[in-house]
Amino acid sequence: MASASESVINERAQHFLKVLIERYIQDGTPVGSRTLARDSGMNLSPATIRNVMSDLEEMGLITSPHTSSGRIPTVSGYRFFLDFLVTLKQPGQTLLTQVQEQLKGQMGQKQIAETASNALSELTHMAGLVMIPKRESLFFRQIEFLPLSANRVLVILISSDGEVHNRVIETSQKFSQSELVESANFLNRHYAGEELEVMRDQLINELENTRSEMDAVMKKALSLAGEVLGGEQKEGDYVVSGQTNLMGYNDLTDVERLKLLFDSFAEKRQILHLLDRCMEADGVQIFIGEESHYDPLETCSLVTSAYEVDGAVAGVLGVIGPTRMAYDKVIPIVDVTAKLLSVALKSE
Secondary structure (H helix, E strand, O other): OOOOOHHHOOHHHHHHHHHHHHHHHHHOOOEOHHHHHHHHOOOOOHHHHHHHHHHHHHOOOEEOOOOOOOEEEOHHHHHHHHHHHOOOOOOOHHHHHHHHHHHHOOOOHHHHHHHHHHHHHHHHOOEEEEEEOOOOOOEEEEEEEEEOOOOEEEEEEEEOOOOEEEEEEEOOOOOOHHHHHHHHHHHHHHHOOOEHHHHHHHHHHHHHHOHHHOOHHHHHHHHHHHHHHOOOOOOOEEEEEOHHHHHHOHHHOOHHHHHHHHHHHHHOHHHHHHHHHHHOOOOEEEEEHHHHOOHHHOOEEEEEEEEEEOOEEEEEEEEEEEOOOOHHHHHHHHHHHHHHHHHHHHOO
């Protein structure tokens, strides 16, 4: 099968591919030669059109379903269309003002992210996703340990911004009240003012390299702190709206596949991994079907754009829908919503 690039597909074939994909996105049915002849505006014989379609099929850009003589785009066809042929349609000013006002009325980063997710879902009638901005570096101010039953300990950690983080840990040995107080005093004395991420790395290093030189209090303190911080991951999170919209698309009627997709929304890890990859890209990033290398999204497309806080990329928002989506409308909506979210977070 020949590879497709703009230089090897002549202008006429590109025009037919564009017309075919736009018609298929609109109607959802395979496109035949007669329809192409009518929509293309070119006075060509049916035989000539069939030859062009045969060439496009040989290049892997379109394919013929078993039940029809018409053609539909492949993932490669969609990719060529998006890279070279799509004509974007910017959303109207009324819609932009509406989203802007919705974002202005919210307080807190999570609430703003939820509002943006709802807006994406409402504007596209698909599932809208918005990563919650990753928390800036936190610094350690104070820690306390309170004994619970058996080997369970309540950890109260206060960060530099005054936020209190409570967590119950299961320790590898039982600690007395006095041992917990001594351990907390040691950590507060030696680590107050440290960035939590740096503190975690230092603790792990201390536990691995200087165990033989520790006194009893230091050993207990580092052991406790290691159990609190050692497994912490700097993972992100996202909010999603409009998942049920996807059930209304004929392209997404496979119940088992939809269940996998909804499970992935709840589990989050793999989709977060995809969104993290999108943070590294400039502008709008699109995964079409199998391009995501994630099975639940094999019949879907993910359209994303990064947003910023204080001039630095802070997260990604996007839309998940069928591969047969109106990319010409969805791409600008995602792009503009990312810009509006950046403005809203800056003023938050």
